[in-house]
Amino acid sequence: MRGKGAGLLQSVERAMRVLDHIAAATGPVPARDVAASLGLTLPTTYHLLTTLVEAGYLVHLGDQKAYALGHRVDDLARSLHRQIAAPPEVRRVAAVVHRQAHAATYYAALRNAEMIVAHVDECPVHPRIRVLDVGFHEAPHATAFGKLMLATLAPADREELLDRTGTPAVTPSTVTDRSVLLRQLRQVRGTGLAVEVNEFQPDLSCLAAPVNDAAGRFVGAVAVSLPTARMRADRWTVERVVRLGAVRASRAVALQSAHRA
Numbered sequence: 065m066r067g068k069g070a071g072l073l074q075s076v077e078r079a080m081r082v083l084d085h086i087a088a089a090t091g092p093v094p095a096r097d098v099a100a101s102l103g104l105t106l107p108t109t110y111h112l113l114t115t116l117v118e119a120g121y122l123v124h125l126g127d128q129k130a131y132a133l134g135h136r137v138d139d140l141a142r143s144l145h146r147q148i149a150a151p152p153e154v155r156r157v158a159a160v161v162h163r164q165a166h167a168a169t170y171y172a173a174l175r176n177a178e179m180i181v182a183h184v185d186e187c188p189v190h191p192r193i194r195v196l197d198v199g200f201h202e203a204p205h206a207t208a209f210g211k212l213m214l215a216t217l218a219p220a221d222r223e224e225l226l227d228r229t230g231t232p233a234v235t236p237s238t239v240t241d242r243s244v245l246l247r248q249l250r251q252v253r254g255t256g257l258a259v260e261v262n263e264f265q266p267d268l269s270c271l272a273a274p275v276n277d278a279a280g281r282f283v284g285a286v287a288v289s290l291p292t293a294r295m296r297a298d299r300w301t302v303e304r305v306v307r308l309g310a311v312r313a314s315r316a317v318a319l320q321s322a323h324r325a
Contacts, residue, residue, distance in 0.1 A: 092130030153316035208272035273310035278318035
């Protein structure tokens with residue numbers, strides 16, 4: 065990993081901050097609010113906003129004298145989904161895990177020290193956790209597939225990542241103490257399975273097993289989410305299904321790599 069801020073082009077970094085700020089807002093944002101929130105001068109803010117409008121990433125709503133996200137953001141989201149899409153065989157594995165575990169099933173892929181949800185298999189009876197849609201990549205300390213990734217990272221890389229993301233309390237049960245988290249991660253390495261109980265959403269728990277490529281490198285995870293009461297009652301049955309699903313997904317990833325070679 066490179067140090068935070070290494071090689072940044074200031075104008076691009078500022079434009080991304082503006083875009084992120086408007087994306088996080090609940091509605092259109094006036095230029096003066098953008099400037100005040102980000103500590104920028106008003107002329108610089110207008111220059112950045114105009115550039116982003118011209119590129120299609122923002123729109124200027126003249127009647128409201130404010131700015132909102134533009135169509136290019138949606139184009140980027142569709143492109144991201146296309147690029148991270150799970151292979152067909154991995155999607156079939158997820159469907160089997162969903163059916164056998166009676167739980168929403170996820171395939172998360174490793175991308176540059178981030179676990180990003182690449183596929184979700186759910187149904188009305190067993191819906192996904194609301195925010196865990198394709199593209200989700202946040203709170204690695206609080207998700208089962210995130211804990212798998214953290215357990216595989218070299219200590220220095222893990223500390224750098226946690227310095228950047230922090231370990232905020234997503235729920236009252238989230239492990240926020242790094243020493244406790246490190247004990248969790250040692251257990252994950254020992255068992256080859258990550259479990260979180262009520263850490264990401266109250267009364268819901270997740271299990272995740274690693275997916276490895278043909279060289280044995282960690283590349284992703286098969287995970288399920290289910291009510292905590294059911295997880296405690298059916299833990300070993302669900303764990304067996306998840307572990308087997310991860311083995312099958314690993315074979316699928318290895319075969320795909322072989323075909324590309």
